[in-house]
Amino acid sequence: MVGMMTSILGGEGEVRLLLGDEAVARGAIEAGVDVAASYPGTPATEIVGALSEVARGLGIYVEWSSNEKVALEVAAAASMAGLRALAAMKHVGLNVAADTLMSLGYSGAKGGLVVVSADDPSCHSSQNEQDNRLYSMLSYIPAYEPSDPQEAKDLTRDLFDVSEECRTPVLLRMTTRLAHTRGRVKLGPVPRRSRRGSLEREWRWTLLPVNARRLKVEALRRLERLSELHEAFKYNRLKLDGDEDVGVVASGVSYLHALEAAERLDISDKVAFLKLTSVYPAPRGLVEKLAEAVRVVLVVEEVEPFLELQVRAIAGRDVEVHGKDLLPRRGELNPDVVAEALAKLTGAELERPPSALRREVEAVSSSAPPRPPTMCPGCPHRASYYSLKVALREEGLEGRVFVSGDIGCYTLGYFPPYELIHSTLCMGSSVGLACGLSRFTNDPVVAVVGDSTFFHAALSAVANAVHNGAAFLLVVLDNGTTAMTGFQPHPGSEHTATGEAGRGIAVEDVLRGLGVRRVAVVDPYNVRRAVSALREAIRAVRAGELAAVVMRRACVIYELRRRGAARLSRASFQVDSEACTMCMACVREFACPAIQLRGGRVVIDEGLCTGCGVCVQVCPAGAIRPVVRSREAQS
Amino acid sequence: MRRRVDLVVAGVGGQGVLALSRVIGVAALMEGYDVKIAEVHGMAQRGGSLVTHVRIGSAVLSPLIPRFSADVLVSLEALEAARHLALLRPGGLLATDDYVLPPTGLSSRAPDVLSAIRGLGRYRVEVVRAREVALRLGEVRAANMVMLGFLVSCSAIPISKSSAIEALRSELPARYLEVNLRAFNAGYELGRRKGFIKPQGTS
Numbered sequence: 001m002v003g004m005m006t007s008i009l010g011g012e013g014e015v016r017l018l019l020g021d022e023a024v025a026r027g028a029i030e031a032g033v034d035v036a037a038s039y040p041g042t043p044a045t046e047i048v049g050a051l052s053e054v055a056r057g058l059g060i061y062v063e064w065s066s067n068e069k070v071a072l073e074v075a076a077a078a079s080m081a082g083l084r085a086l087a088a089m090k091h092v093g094l095n096v097a098a099d100t101l102m103s104l105g106y107s108g109a110k111g112g113l114v115v116v117s118a119d120d121p122s123c124h125s126s127q128n129e130q131d132n133r134l135y136s137m138l139s140y141i142p143a144y145e146p147s148d149p150q151e152a153k154d155l156t157r158d159l160f161d162v163s164e165e166c167r168t169p170v171l172l173r174m175t176t177r178l179a180h181t182r183g184r185v186k187l188g189p190v191p192r193r194s195r196r197g198s199l200e201r202e203w204r205w206t207l208l209p210v211n212a213r214r215l216k217v218e219a220l221r222r223l224e225r226l227s228e229l230h231e232a233f234k235y236n237r238l239k240l241d242g243d244e245d246v247g248v249v250a251s252g253v254s255y256l257h258a259l260e261a262a263e264r265l266d267i268s269d270k271v272a273f274l275k276l277t278s279v280y281p282a283p284r285g286l287v288e289k290l291a292e293a294v295r296v297v298l299v300v301e302e303v304e305p306f307l308e309l310q311v312r313a314i315a316g317r318d319v320e321v322h323g324k325d326l327l328p329r330r331g332e333l334n335p336d337v338v339a340e341a342l343a344k345l346t347g348a349e350l351e352r353p354p355s356a357l358r359r360e361v362e363a364v365s366s367s368a369p370p371r372p373p374t375m376c377p378g379c380p381h382r383a384s385y386y387s388l389k390v391a392l393r394e395e396g397l398e399g400r401v402f403v404s405g406d407i408g409c410y411t412l413g414y415f416p417p418y419e420l421i422h423s424t425l426c427m428g429s430s431v432g433l434a435c436g437l438s439r440f441t442n443d444p445v446v447a448v449v450g451d452s453t454f455f456h457a458a459l460s461a462v463a464n465a466v467h468n469g470a471a472f473l474l475v476v477l478d479n480g481t482t483a484m485t486g487f488q489p490h491p492g493s494e495h496t497a498t499g500e501a502g503r504g505i506a507v508e509d510v511l512r513g514l515g516v517r518r519v520a521v522v523d524p525y526n527v528r529r530a531v532s533a534l535r536e537a538i539r540a541v542r543a544g545e546l547a548a549v550v551m552r553r554a555c556v557i558y559e560l561r562r563r564g565a566a567r568l569s570r571a572s573f574q575v576d577s578e579a580c581t582m583c584m585a586c587v588r589e590f591a592c593p594a595i596q597l598r599g600g601r602v603v604i605d606e607g608l609c610t611g612c613g614v615c616v617q618v619c620p621a622g623a624i625r626p627v628v629r630s631r632e633a634q635s
Numbered sequence: 636m637r638r639r640v641d642l643v644v645a646g647v648g649g650q651g652v653l654a655l656s657r658v659i660g661v662a663a664l665m666e667g668y669d670v671k672i673a674e675v676h677g678m679a680q681r682g683g684s685l686v687t688h689v690r691i692g693s694a695v696l697s698p699l700i701p702r703f704s705a706d707v708l709v710s711l712e713a714l715e716a717a718r719h720l721a722l723l724r725p726g727g728l729l730a731t732d733d734y735v736l737p738p739t740g741l742s743s744r745a746p747d748v749l750s751a752i753r754g755l756g757r758y759r760v761e762v763v764r765a766r767e768v769a770l771r772l773g774e775v776r777a778a779n780m781v782m783l784g785f786l787v788s789c790s791a792i793p794i795s796k797s798s799a800i801e802a803l804r805s806e807l808p809a810r811y812l813e814v815n816l817r818a819f820n821a822g823y824e825l826g827r828r829k830g831f832i833k834p835q836g837t838s
Contacts, residue, residue: 006657181672181674259696334699361703364748368745369738374739
């Protein structure tokens with residue numbers, strides 16, 4: 001659903017309201033990018049998502065790769081061929097691609113290669129909040145942080161030049177608060193492109209030890225050159241009048257928080273500012289210039305003291321440096337916490353809301369019951385979890401099974417009332433952990449993984465299970481798409497990122513090909529069959545086998561969008577209050593958001609019900625019945 | 636004096652919080668303002684609590700609104716209004732639907748948060764039955780545009796009717812344009828009947 005004013009297409013000088021992610025996509029287009037690859041992950045998804053929608057018209061090759069490592073390799077290959085390429089991923093995705101990244105830090109780049117890491121301070125949608133600027137130090141790759149969508153756009157465009165000039169990949173670090181902030185972006189020109197890649201044999205692409213030793217020397221030389229270049233890098237800004245007592249060094253969105261905090265404290269003209277966009281290597285000269293002029297420096301940055309350590313190393317003897325002693329190392333920053341820190345350091349008066357107000361408001365706010373994310377009405381995962389619970393209960397295993405979960409909407413099976421998931425570490429870990437767990441515990445082990453995650457990181461773990469004879473129940477929740485990030489295709493899909501036909505690989509074929517002998521495929525909307533397939537598989541596991549059940553049913557939101565419909569069938573469902581015994585099985589055990597307790601009765605919210613019909617099979621009293629709606633109301 | 640408005644938009648994932656924020660942002664851009672909208676994507680969208688910060692002004696710095704400083708809090712659901720109340724400044728406008736969507740699996744009664752908020756006596760509270768109006772129009776998902784019509788007609792946001800409609804046309808899918816326009820106009824009428832409300836003391 002992209003509107004005209006939020007489209008990344010448009011002529012020079014036009015103004016758009018773009019997400020930071022979309023601005024990066026536009027910047028890549030303005031740089032004449034040839035190739036973009038990614039695996040979807042919040043908060044990075046919209047970068048390649050936006051590019052995929054316009055790729056065909058612009059002649060850019062865009063793909064959703066099966067994982068981040070492959071995405072980076074596809075982009076690196078383009079760079080080796082002299083083309084401009086972008087690889088985007090969420091922070092933890094860079095862990096998957098880290099092996100490749102480290103080698104690219106040695107080999108360098110040829111065509112401009114921009115690697116975008118979208119970090120997630122505060123873990124809005126992630127398993128951790130790691131600060132990927134640290135990868136730049138580890139890999140000898142320079143890192144950059146823009147502050148707002150306009151800068152994200154302009155910087156991305158120019159980073160392709162930096163990459164080619166210095167023959168290095170570059171790391172662009174975004175954080176959630178920029179990636180998902182819309183802002184005013186003035187568009188620049190889009191170049192005509194007519195480049196074709198060409199490959200030459202170059203020793204630097206083969207990292208044999210004999211070459212790697214030489215490449216390390218070159219990588220260090222590149223860093224020296226970048227350090228100089230960063231002194232005059234146009235996105236860095238030093239605001240220094242010379243009479244300031246306090247200096248702020250800030251990067252990314254933190255810079256804007258700091259500007260606003262200073263304005264609120266009415267000390268904007270009493271504080272010097274060094275805004276750093278090139279955060280590694282930090283420009284020594286600029287930092288020294290600030291340090292010589294002020295008494296004390298506050299480094300404002302999200303998550304780790306990355307700039308702080310560099311500032312201390314450069315100027316720690318000449319100036320008092322503060323950072324993570326006054327600002328939190330966990331969670332994202334905001335204007336309030338930065339104002340507190342600045343007030344403490346400068347002695348400026350910070351007007352705080354009266355404590356009576358805070359107390360009263362807190363009392364009202366906390367009375368609102370929490371509303372964690374839930375599986376959608378009609379979500380096939382809910383039906384799968386319900387069947388799994390029933391199957392375990394009927395096999396006498398309730399509460400005795402360890403369920404190793406994975407990354408996706410189905411991680412929500414951790415929460416009540418399902419409470420099935422016992423572990424979720426990272427992409428693909430469900431199967432790897434099950435390989436070990438099943439060996440070290442007496443009770444059966446279940447691994448639950450989604451289809452996109454299965455192709456991303458579970459295949460080698462399945463091979464491991466087969467080869468080493470691990471016995472557990474592998475449940476693949478196959479909803480046909482990468483649902484949580486917004487329905488991107490994966491290797492099981494019949495279409496590619498840009499809408500061309502793609503060969504969809506069936507999960508059960510992969511399992512059988514990898515040597516899993518016992519594979520069943522069921523529709524989770526059919527509770528009876530699903531329970532029976534799961535029970536059979538559980539019995540096989542207890543007899544020492546590896547058994548897989550593929551639970552296949554399209555993501556309900558994806559399916560409804562595809563059909564352009566509000567519900568799956570003409571029927572919606574209602575509770576016959578005469579027949580309802582108020583046993584609450586539907587509310588407490590199935591917990592579909594459409595089923596609610598209102599005025600002491602169980603009712604189904606017609607606006608929320610998608611007509612999946614699973615609750616009919618859940619109700620022991622047979623009180624939930626279909627109501628056929630008129631044609632008109634249906635669409 | 637610079638005209639600056641900080642607006643918080645709240646609701647439940649699926650209610651159209653993002654679309655409402657985006658239409659307001661685009662309209663403000665058309666009016667010549669600088670705009671920033673802090674959104675939330677991903678897991679939180681799955682039926683969870685959803686909030687955006689919309690900042691409109693001559694030059695917006697941070698995308699985040701400090702606590703107790705928003706001029707307007709708009710909510711498409713009552714519990715979400717309460718949840719994000721700490722962003723609203725005393726004297727600010729709370730425009731909220733009184734529709735209560737109990738969180739999934741809640742087996743006790745949801746609290747009457749609107750009475751509690753009114754009881755504080757610190758805000759201008761306007762109940763806008765946007766969902767009810769949208770249901771009458773046959774499209775519950777248009778409740779967000781009812782709310783937009785209300786906000787525009789009572790000048791809670793610095794956006795003219797024509798910019799709002801232009802933004803709505805630009806940003807929402809063409810096949811729902813008709814019903815969204817009707818929703819907007821219905822909300823606009825609601826606001827007109829309430830009279831001219833302007834949050835006091837916008838900086």
